[in-house]
Amino acid sequence: MQRRLVGLTAAIAALGMTATLSGCGTDSGSGDVTLKLVAADYGTDAASSSEKYWSDLAGKFEKANPGIKVDVAVHSWKDVDRDVAAMVKAGEAPDIAQIGAYADYAKAGKLYTADETLAIRTESNFLPSLSDAGKVDGSLYGLPFVASTRLLFYNKGLFSDAGIDAPQTWADIQSDAAALKAREVTYPFALPLGPEESQAETLMWMLSGGGGYTDDIGNYDIDSVANVQTFRWLKNNLVGKGLTGPVAPGKLDREKAFEAFAKGEVGMLNGHPTLMQEAEKKGIDVGMVPLPGRDGPTKGSMGVADWMMGFKQNGHREEIGKFLDFAYTDQNVMAFADQYDLLPVTGSASLAMESDGKHEALHDFLAALPNSTLYPFGKTSWARASESIKEKIGGAVEPNGNPESVLAEISGLARQAESAE
Incomplete structure (x- = not known):
């Protein structure tokens, strides 16, 4: 006062x-x-x-x-x-x-x-x-x-039926998703890269691959080598193998993915605390683990x-x-x-x-939360960069998509927005 x-x-x-x-x-x-x-x-x-x-x-x-x-x-x-x-x-x-x-x-x-x-x-x-x-x-x-922070959610009942354990690495995600697909789970791994909140899903995967939206000094680095490698892996090892369900990731919104998880139609997805509450209300036995990374659990989280x-x-x-x-x-x-x-x-x-x-x-x-990575909120260009991500990122994992060119385009738009500040 x-x-x-x-x-x-x-x-x-x-x-x-x-x-x-x-x-x-x-x-x-x-x-x-x-x-x-x-x-x-x-x-x-x-x-x-x-x-x-x-x-x-x-x-x-x-x-x-x-x-x-x-x-x-x-x-x-x-x-x-x-x-x-x-x-x-x-x-x-x-x-x-x-x-x-x-x-x-x-x-x-x-x-x-x-x-x-x-x-x-x-x-x-x-x-x-x-x-x-x-x-x-x-x-x-x-x-x-x-x-809020993000963890990987999994349906314990579906995992038990498939005889699999919670994933710790990307390879575990792929093998678990394949086992769930074999049991006709609708969305073995739900990957919501649609326009609702794909900037969140994108950052979670970038962090798990050792990248992120910015470099160590805060400059946009959306098309970094690490980020490109992450989206190549997603395209080739999850989406390309039919492990992400009947809706193309670029068309799947977070809300719809969460609804499907609460209905028992999803084996795994990245989620936040509110989903835990909603899923348990519907009788889903929810398991949660840190975001799996390329070689083990991700040390940080998205906040x-x-x-x-x-x-x-x-x-x-x-x-x-x-x-x-x-x-x-x-x-x-x-x-x-x-x-x-x-x-x-x-x-x-x-x-x-x-x-x-x-x-x-x-x-x-x-x-x-204390060690989580947040969006670059302090950049006035972030709103425009975020819209570019929501509009375009789904194309990086499409059958004919090119992760490197999609990320380069998004990165260019973000840098252009920042230079206009």
Whole structure:
């Protein structure tokens, strides 16, 4: 709170004025303030919609902060980034958005930094790897909201029927998938490289092959030797041998793959904590192991974070800060993580989850988070690079596809987008 009042105190002194500090910040004047909050829906139906969480949170905040109202709008996860972009373009930016990308808005000067909004105790509580991923030019703009890591999921019942063990290497994946195919499993290995979220599946495989989206100094390296070798292996040893099911990987979306796993139609796929919950509800005996690599289990994992941000347009800096400080208390962080089997983004909440036996199923995911690799969120070019991946990566494993040329094309588009920043 002290940081949010420094500018006000200096301004008062400079103008020789006196003022009474109220619940409203210097940017918003006096009287009641309504914050507009747009958030993504993590639910799969009306009963699990995120609307309830945000409405409950807003109600508790309003009760604790008279004079500040919160107008909540929850949008489909598929649409929310596009919807917020349209609002910003129309000059109707929300005060707070919980979405998937922040860098473009930060570069355009449309966001408050964490230093301008958060109490020190709140900002310092973020897990360092996530906090670092939320920075642009050294300042924290994207506040991590929830996180997840990825493991390889397998159907224990199907594996038992086929007499096979959980895979540790790519060769194990191939042999296990062949055994599952022989038993007429619909998707021996589900490989969702369709347009929904193929940038995630792509990164998981790149990491397991010793590559990634960027090199050691943060430059795009999408067409590296390691990445090309990884997609050649996928094309020749999984897709080419008919081990990925009846839908071409480039046409298979993650959501459809997850639905098929929950129905017992998938032997293996890369998944996140929410899938564990959904599959077990449907009676699937779920096994999980670290992502298999070329020669053994992958040491690191892919991590994903979604972001909160405060927009400057309406001048509600102080009120935004109060709401964010409230939202990031352990109780509220854990409530959302619990609802969707996701991982908390703060150190104190992570310790609480780690020490709580009821979250034992998430401990492997939690352990993988500190050393996980995230998307290059801080690049404003990442949004365009990600769209190129979603549009084109499936072609790398098609029967007539050329992994080297597809990755080179994607890499060229990413570098072109970065040079235009």
